[in-house]
Amino acid sequence: MxxxxxxxxxxxxFASVEQQERPELRGQPVGIVPVMAETTGCVAVSLEAKAMGLSxxxxxxxxxxxxxxxxxxEARPETYINYHRRLKDVIASLVPDLEVQSIDEVTAHLHAMLSRAEAEKLARQIKAKITREVGPLLRSSIGIAPTWLLAKVASDMQKPDGLVILDEEDVPAKLLHLKPGDIAGIGPNIQRRLGEHGITTMTQLFAATMAEFRGIWGGVRGExxxxxxHGEDLPYFEQKTGQSIGHGHVLPPAKRNHTDALAVLHRLLQKAAMRLRHSQLYAGALSVSVDYADETHWSGELQLTxxxxxxxxxxxxxxxxxxRPEKSARRTxxxxxxxxxxxxxxxxxxxxxxxxQTEKTRGKLFEAVDHLNKVLGKNTVYLGGAHGATQDAPMRIAFTRIPEPEIEEIDRSYAGRLKKPQKPAPPEPEAW
Incomplete structure (x- = not known):
């Protein structure tokens, strides 16, 4: 293979970027949080914190x-996105055919037929160039294999700062110590189905037939x-992007009331609508969801032209x-x-x-609104429903989506191109 x-x-x-940016954090256990609150969870922890048992x-x-x-x-999403772009450029300079999996993971298609020694040399070149051009704190684990799925598995096998190559003679022998759940695409539901078929180990997984896989997955995905x-080169799975555009937000304690919740929903909606227009899409339905403090839930959907x-x-x-049901209005x-x-x-x-005609007129209006918000910063112009919530729901990075600061925050490429207001000329002296 x-x-x-x-x-x-x-x-x-995220923690490595902060340590690269701030030398005083290097060597220290660091936790990255979306907001500074004792009740929130860490969206990332540094290698030092992981060594002490945190996750x-x-x-x-x-x-x-x-x-x-x-x-x-506190997390700084725009900083992490900038580093992601820099890292992607460095990798692309050595292996240009890239597929971005998430903000912290990239897969490259190696069109040249590399030997094991050549593959290892390439990986070390990538690591060295990242150290030189981005920074030594941006450590990575690299996996190289015959398929993108096996390369993903290999990249998870040695952390931190690892390098694992899975060649023909390594599969499946070097994978047998893993669990089926260590394979991307085998989540809890598939693990349960595998268990129902008596497959709980990697040895059993590799011994299963293609027909068994089709039955367990319920279709071609299993195949x-x-x-x-088994080492056959297939394209990346079709990504289900563009199915929806939306945002979620955990309300801070002071805003866990229905008036503020509605204002924040309007803020989220205006962000989503701007992304919708930027993506040149139209929406045929709007859905809203609320989780309450008593662990109940409400959601609704409205279909639109x-x-x-x-x-x-x-x-x-x-x-x-x-x-909303009347009982929901009484919950927090x-x-x-x-x-x-x-x-x-x-x-x-x-x-x-x-x-x-109304659509054309409104289209021009919101094109102008979007442009002002890109140039001057978010919420320069906004609809009144979001009043009081314009600083809520800042840009967040999800594993399935890397936001564009140029759309959600401000397009910094306009810096220096805005005309500064001219000071009024002093009045000319009156003629006597």
Whole structure:
């Protein structure tokens, strides 16, 4: 089997970026949090904190107890995105055919037929160039294998700062100590189904037939997993991107009331609508969800004539909100979310005959609003429903989506191109 793929996984990425940026954090246990609160969880922890037993999602109060001296740092998403872009450019300079898996993981397709020695040399070149051009704190684990799935598995096998090559003679022997759940695509539900078929070890997994995989996965995905595990080169799985555009937010204690929750929902909706227009999509439905402090949940959806119009979406959100059951209105909102769904491409959109002129006019209006917010910063112009919540729900990085600061915050490429206000000329003296 040829070595066709290289996956590079950056270790403790957010914390490593902070340590690269701030020398006083180097060598210290660090926890990265979305907001500075004892009740929140760490979205990332440094290698030093991991060595002391901490893991991602540990509550801050528990982290302080388990790891005395831990330094808690508020996340800076734009900084992490900038580092992601720099790292991607460095990797692309050596292996240009890249597939971004997440903000801290990239897979490269190695079109050249590399020997084991050549593959190892390439991996060390990538690590060295990252150290020189981005920084020594950006450590990574690299996996190289015949398929992208095996390369992903290899990148997880030796952390931190690892390098694992799985060649033809290594599969499956070097994988047998792993568990089926260590394979990407084998989550809890699939593990349960595997168990129902008597498959609980990697030895049993590799002994299973393609037909068994199809039955367990319920279709062609099982066959794809089987073929990738057995070294057959297949394209990346089709990504289910563009199915929805939305945002969620955990309300801070002071805003766990229905008035503030609605304002934050409007803030989330306006962010989502701006992304919708930037992606040149139209939405045919709006959904809203609320998790309450008593662990109950409410959600609702409203179907729409496909739209990009923030005003129409605002009316839809207010309509949904007023449809909540009366008992929900008496509960304390804790976590909220808004999603635009039933998305279609701009090219497939047919304007309503009686609304076409209004749609064009509103389109120009929101094009101008979006431009002002990109140039001058988010919330320079916003609809009144979000008043009082414009500083809530800042940009967040999810594992499935890397946000664009140019859309959600400010496009810094405009810096220096804005005309500065001219000082008024002094009045000319009156003639006598």
């Amino acid at each position: 040829a070595l066709r793929y290289l996956t590079i996984d950056f270790n403790s990425f 991602r999602n540990t509550r801050v109060s528990d982290a302080r107890r388990l790891c005395p001296g831990i330094i808690i740092v 794809q997993i089987w073929r990738l595990l 496909e739209t990009q119009d923030s005003l129409r979406l605002t009316h839809a959100l207010n309509d949904l909100w007023h449809r 909102p804790l976590r909220i979310g808004v999603h635009l769904t039933r998305l279609i491409d701009l090219k497939l959109h047919t304007p309503d005959l009686f609304e076409e």
